[in-house]
Amino acid sequence: MNSYWISSTEKMKKIHFNKIDQNYITDMCVIGGGITGLSTAYYLSKKGLKVIVLDKSEIGTKTSGHTTAKITLNHGLIYNYLINTFGIDFASKYYLSNKQAISNIKKIIDSENINCDFEYQDNYIYTTNENNVFKLNNEIESINSIENYLTKNTNFNLKISSINPQFVQKCGLPFKISGAIKTSDQAQFHPVKYMYGLANSINSNGGLIFTNSLVTDIRKTDNKYEVSVNDYKINAKYVVLASHYPFINFPGFYFSKMNQVTSYAIGIEINNNTLNGMYITDSEPTLSFRTTKLDNNKRLLIIGGGNHKCGFSPESKDVFATGFNKWGMTMSNVSANIISDCILGKENVFFDVYNSKRLQPIKKRRSKK
Numbered sequence: 001m002n003s004y005w006i007s008s009t010e011k012m013k014k015i016h017f018n019k020i021d022q023n024y025i026t027d028m029c030v031i032g033g034g035i036t037g038l039s040t041a042y043y044l045s046k047k048g049l050k051v052i053v054l055d056k057s058e059i060g061t062k063t064s065g066h067t068t069a070k071i072t073l074n075h076g077l078i079y080n081y082l083i084n085t086f087g088i089d090f091a092s093k094y095y096l097s098n099k100q101a102i103s104n105i106k107k108i109i110d111s112e113n114i115n116c117d118f119e120y121q122d123n124y125i126y127t128t129n130e131n132n133v134f135k136l137n138n139e140i141e142s143i144n145s146i147e148n149y150l151t152k153n154t155n156f157n158l159k160i161s162s163i164n165p166q167f168v169q170k171c172g173l174p175f176k177i178s179g180a181i182k183t184s185d186q187a188q189f190h191p192v193k194y195m196y197g198l199a200n201s202i203n204s205n206g207g208l209i210f211t212n213s214l215v216t217d218i219r220k221t222d223n224k225y226e227v228s229v230n231d232y233k234i235n236a237k238y239v240v241l242a243s244h245y246p247f248i249n250f251p252g253f254y255f256s257k258m259n260q261v262t263s264y265a266i267g268i269e270i271n272n273n274t275l276n277g278m279y280i281t282d283s284e285p286t287l288s289f290r291t292t293k294l295d296n297n298k299r300l301l302i303i304g305g306g307n308h309k310c311g312f313s314p315e316s317k318d319v320f321a322t323g324f325n326k327w328g329m330t331m332s333n334v335s336a337n338i339i340s341d342c343i344l345g346k347e348n349v350f351f352d353v354y355n356s357k358r359l360q361p362i363k364k365r366r367s368k369k
């Protein structure tokens with residue numbers, strides 16, 4: 001099955017990536033050319049590090065090329081859950097990191113001139129079950145208390161613009177709902193055009209991207225890493241594993257902490273130009289909707305559904321970026337910033353929230369698309 005995101009960018013691929021053809025010595029080796037690997041490589045190449053990105057396939061053609069690409073901090077009904085499970089400080093950091101990710105993505109798009117159909121949108125979490133309406137109200141209360149906490153908490157020293165969570169009875173969907181939470185200043189884009197923009201910038205910053213280059217092993221030798229890729233070796237000071245699912249077992253044994261689930265998205269051309277906004281159900285089974293404009297003035301309705309579970313963990317110099325619970329559009333930017341700060345020796349206030357060694361996974365429950 002073709003991905004609209006991939007097929008609609010065939011003609012715009014100005015840069016051609018080659019297979020790796022020799023050994024290299026570099027500062028940083030990023031394994032995986034999806035949105036996570038490219039975002040991390042983008043930030044570090046901008047800071048002047050020598051960066052090499054390796055992908056076993058073509059960039060942006062795996063999960064990040066098959067996503068619904070909503071850029072939102074409303075990851076299902078998560079804030080009430082986070083406050084009750086981890087407390088207000090933790091929940092507020094989760095909120096803030098994802099809010100900053102939305103503006104970071106917009107900053108990258110503007111500063112790098114990436115034409116990727118970025119649009120601000122309202123986000124709706126809706127329910128068709130009258131009995132779940134109280135959950136929506138609890139979530140609105142939770143978002144309000146997080147925004148109050150962040151505004152009053154001097155540690156953050158921030159003036160938070162509210163996402164205006166509101167309970168609405170209609171949200172533009174052509175079927176009856178029992179209610180929805182509407183939030184503003186969320187966004188959507190064309191993920192593959194965005195990833196090509198990142199790749200262009202990485203190249204301009206002197207980074208190298210190799211495709212059809214399969215990493216089979218990573219070994220620590222002295223204080224460096226030796227990455228085996230096709231028939232070659234890369235010696236790197238730092239390695240970031242952004243392969244979506246960690247393909248090495250040690251350190252971390254992440255395979256034993258993760259479960260993989262497949263989910264699906266389909267696109268249908270529609271004449272209705274009024275269906276804007278981004279939509280997701282409040283509970284399982286999840287349905288997720290958004291539209292994107294097509295060249296013929298029609299819109300493509302993208303419907304996602306199905307299931308999955310997936311943090312990152314700095315272990316000295318080797319870093320894993322995974323575990324986004326299917327919210328990798330913002331979380332890839334959050335993790336890219338945390339990893340870059342770790343490598344550059346800078347403190348990052350969100351580190352503890354996403355450290356995969358935290359005792360409990362962030363989300364044990366739903367919100368899968």
Ligand SMILES: Cc1cc2nc3c(=O)[nH]c(=O)nc-3n(C[C@H](O)[C@H](O)[C@H](O)COP(=O)(O)OP(=O)(O)OC[C@H]3O[C@@H](n4cnc5c(N)ncnc54)[C@H](O)[C@@H]3O)c2cc1C
Pocket residue numbers: 031032033034035036037054055056057058059060061062063064065066067068069070071072213214215216242243244247263264265304305321322324326327328329330331332369
């Ligand atoms: C149907 C669906 C809808 C979704 N909707 C949303 C949404 O609306 N909003 C949102 O925030 N998130 C959404 N997500 C989740 C989001 O798409 C993912 O979290 C994100 O794309 C993960 O990006 P990644 O870079 O970590 O992984 P990938 O994009 O999978 O990139 C990993 C890369 O690593 C490469 N690789 C793997 N192994 C090796 C190896 N051994 N050697 C070299 N390269 C290797 C792969 O080829 C691949 O290119 C959705 C996901 C799905 C499936």
